[in-house]
Amino acid sequence: MGAGRLYAAVAVGGFRRYATYRAATAAGVFTNTVFGLIIVYTYLALWDERPHLGGYDQTQAVTYAWLGQALYSTLAIQGGGTEKDLMARIRTGDIAVDLYRPADLQLWWLASDLGRTLFQLLGRGVIPFAFGALVFDMALPHSAATWAAFAVALLLAAVVSFGIRYLAALSVFWLLDGTGVNQAVMVLGIFCSGITLPLNVVPGALGDLVQVLPWAAQLQMPADVLMGETSPWSAYGFQAAWAVVLLAAGRVVQSAATRRVVVQGG
Amino acid sequence: MGETGRLREGTRAYLLIAAMWIRSTMTYRTSFVLTAVGNLAVTGLDFVTLVLMFAQVDTLGGWTLPEVAFLYGLSVTSFGLADLLIGSADTLGARLRDGSFDTLLVRPAPVLAQVAADRFALRRLGRITQGALVLGWALCAVHVEWTAAKVLLVPVMLVSGAAIFGAVFTAGAAFQFLAQDAAEVQNAFTYGGTTLLQYPPTVFGKDLVRGVTFVLPLAFVNWVPGAYVLGRPYPLSLPGWAAFAPPLVAAGCVALAGLAWRAGLRAYRSTGS
Numbered sequence: 047m048g049a050g051r052l053y054a055a056v057a058v059g060g061f062r063r064y065a066t067y068r069a070a071t072a073a074g075v076f077t078n079t080v081f082g083l084i085i086v087y088t089y090l091a092l093w094d095e096r097p098h099l100g101g102y103d104q105t106q107a108v109t110y111a112w113l114g115q116a117l118y119s120t121l122a123i124q125g126g127g128t129e130k131d132l133m134a135r136i137r138t139g140d141i142a143v144d145l146y147r148p149a150d151l152q153l154w155w156l157a158s159d160l161g162r163t164l165f166q167l168l169g170r171g172v173i174p175f176a177f178g179a180l181v182f183d184m185a186l187p188h189s190a191a192t193w194a195a196f197a198v199a200l201l202l203a204a205v206v207s208f209g210i211r212y213l214a215a216l217s218v219f220w221l222l223d224g225t226g227v228n229q230a231v232m233v234l235g236i237f238c239s240g241i242t243l244p245l246n247v248v249p250g251a252l253g254d255l256v257q258v259l260p261w262a263a264q265l266q267m268p269a270d271v272l273m274g275e276t277s278p279w280s281a282y283g284f285q286a287a288w289a290v291v292l293l294a295a296g297r298v299v300q301s302a303a304t305r306r307v308v309v310q311g312g
Numbered sequence: 313m314g315e316t317g318r319l320r321e322g323t324r325a326y327l328l329i330a331a332m333w334i335r336s337t338m339t340y341r342t343s344f345v346l347t348a349v350g351n352l353a354v355t356g357l358d359f360v361t362l363v364l365m366f367a368q369v370d371t372l373g374g375w376t377l378p379e380v381a382f383l384y385g386l387s388v389t390s391f392g393l394a395d396l397l398i399g400s401a402d403t404l405g406a407r408l409r410d411g412s413f414d415t416l417l418v419r420p421a422p423v424l425a426q427v428a429a430d431r432f433a434l435r436r437l438g439r440i441t442q443g444a445l446v447l448g449w450a451l452c453a454v455h456v457e458w459t460a461a462k463v464l465l466v467p468v469m470l471v472s473g474a475a476i477f478g479a480v481f482t483a484g485a486a487f488q489f490l491a492q493d494a495a496e497v498q499n500a501f502t503y504g505g506t507t508l509l510q511y512p513p514t515v516f517g518k519d520l521v522r523g524v525t526f527v528l529p530l531a532f533v534n535w536v537p538g539a540y541v542l543g544r545p546y547p548l549s550l551p552g553w554a555a556f557a558p559p560l561v562a563a564g565c566v567a568l569a570g571l572a573w574r575a576g577l578r579a580y581r582s583t584g585s
Binding site: 092225226248250 | 343346347350353354357358360361364365367368369370371372373491492493494495496497499500504507508511514515516517520
């Protein structure tokens with residue numbers, strides 16, 4: 047089997063693993079919609095006080111809020127993607143089986159996570175976003191080219207998101223328990239991705255900082271591409287740079303881990 | 313055995329199970345401290361967001377930062393109390409799926425007490441601490457003409473609020489008998505509820521406010537009595553005594569949640585594995 051077909055099969059597996067739980071998916075859609083409503087109303091109040099806050103008008107703020115809910119589980123912004131499985135496999139020693147496979151560990155898990163991403167986008171992301179678009183005024187582009195540019199930004203965002211969570215998962219080779227790391231991933235993800243407040247609204251030096259961290263590639267960049275606030279190419283540059291750095295770091299850590307660490311076993 | 317006997321028995325079972333989990337947690341003290349601090353940090357992020365919002369505006373929906381912090385502190389502290397005491401009930405779905413719920417049924421203790429105390433997580437003190445700190449700051453910073461009634465209303469709100477959220481957790485657990493995989497729906501009402509109540513009622517649409525006042529009466533956790541304490545008009549016209557209704561509302565919610573729990577438990581059919 048060709049390498050491309052192998053990873054495609056892994057991605058399909060990731061997609062189907064999440065597609066199995068239909069009731070859970072419907073429940074997630076409901077919860078994301080409720081949270082979307084709460085956040086949208088707070089943004090409406092905020093932009094009522096300060097129109098054009100962070101360079102957004104009110105409809106753009108609303109769009110951002112719903113996009114955040116759509117991408118919340120799609121990009122596993124607070125963790126909880128396939129890295130949880132990887133952590134469990136490292137802890138139990140099952141990772142030894144993965145290392146035996148004639149496939150690249152990082153690409154294997156990237157493919158699996160991209161499959162998960164696609165399912166979460168279709169299964170959990172689209173409906174809350176469509177609900178938002180029906181009930182509120184949103185700033186959506188009319189040209190198909192912008193939607194296509196947005197799709198590319200989304201793919202790059204998924205790779206950056208994976209890069210962060212893969213590093214977190216590999217830390218379990220040394221820590222053996224992922225609880226603390228998961229908590230760190232959650233805190234950083236929630237705050238730095240701008241899921242609670244758009245990053246361009248965060249004031250001062252803190253705002254400048256969060257806009258250059260890799261989490262900015264996840265929600266802020268796709269949102270700005272969708273609403274035409276930034277040129278797609280500069281967004282892609284930022285996202286791709288972080289993707290390369292994170293994936294390369296993942297490679298370095300992975301080779302250190304697989305060489306020096308004794309696999310857990312019983 | 314009468315209802316009081318069952319209540320005493322349930323409380324005793326609850327305390328025994330909770331004590332067991334606390335002992336188990338304390339075996340890994342550093343881990344406990346770290347997760348409690350982590351818990352505090354995660355819940356504190358909501359407040360950081362609020363502070364960042366107020367770095368850009370002076371009022372939100374007409375309310376100032378100390379006033380919103382007052383609502384926030386009440387919402388988070390009462391939710392935190394409910395989460396500590398009965399929040400574990402939201403993992404009931406997992407026990408239903410893997411069949412380990414049957415074990416609870418054959419033990420000689422009320423099932424609800426066992427479910428509520430299951431994996432009792434002392435780290436949830438982190439959320440209560442964070443909420444109480446914000447509430448303490450808000451009480452110092454708001455401009456209120458304190459009367460005896462208003463002072464008394466603050467602890468009443470915390471206890472009634474915890475009872476209302478506790479009822480939501482119980483109803484959510486009862487719902488899981490039907491929903492199983494759809495357990496996440498209850499997050500919309502528990503975590504969604506506490507998030508909603510962190511902002512002033514004037515921010516939200518009238519229909520949403522009506523819904524959480526008359527249908528799912530979360531507004532009695534802090535919005536309705538809080539508006540009275542701060543001397544702010546509530547967006548809906550309610551009679552003057554409504555501000556003092558939280559204990560009644562809480563009692564009603566707890567009774568309904570109890571009925572829902574019994575109905576759910578009766579409908580339970582084991583997976584058989």
